[in-house]
Amino acid sequence: MRTERQLTELEGAVLTEIALRGNDTAYQVRRAFQLSPSVQWRGSAGAVSPAIRRLKAAGYVAADAHPRRAGHTLAVTPAGRRALDAWASTLELATGIGVDPFRLRSGVWDYLSTAKRRALFEKLEKALRADLMALQARSEPDAVDRRQTQLAIALLEARLAWLGAESDEGT
16 A cells, blocks of 8 residues: 655646546646646646656556547546645645745845836736736636636735835835
8 A cells, every 4th residue: 555645736736637627638637737827837737747647656646548539537546535635735835925926026126226116016017917807807617716716816916905005105
């Protein structure tokens, strides 16, 4: 019997796609990553196949011959479901602030000239508003996407509020 191990964020996201989103082929899982509104997840599309191989080796995903074409149909095993549930319930990772490119760059913005910072903040606000409008216009196919989109909207709104407060302070 294999010992269950903690999933990486990528592996948890892959299992979510298979178990809860109905993406039951490697192609569909990769495509979900490619279409993600998150630049980081889009960039992870090439890591999906190796992650699926690891999940199969761990006994978390089963693969059967696809009934209509080349390739395999993927399904989450009972051990995979337990691992997915444990991953989703890991408080330290779920509540961690994680890698946030906006937050990472924000400390450097104080070192820009006032003119550059103002111009950047105007561009940031415009880009954030465009991203917010795009998210608000999305038609989500399932509860997983709806929840993720709601949280992405809240994050963009928080960034806009922060930019507004910074701008009000005379940046």
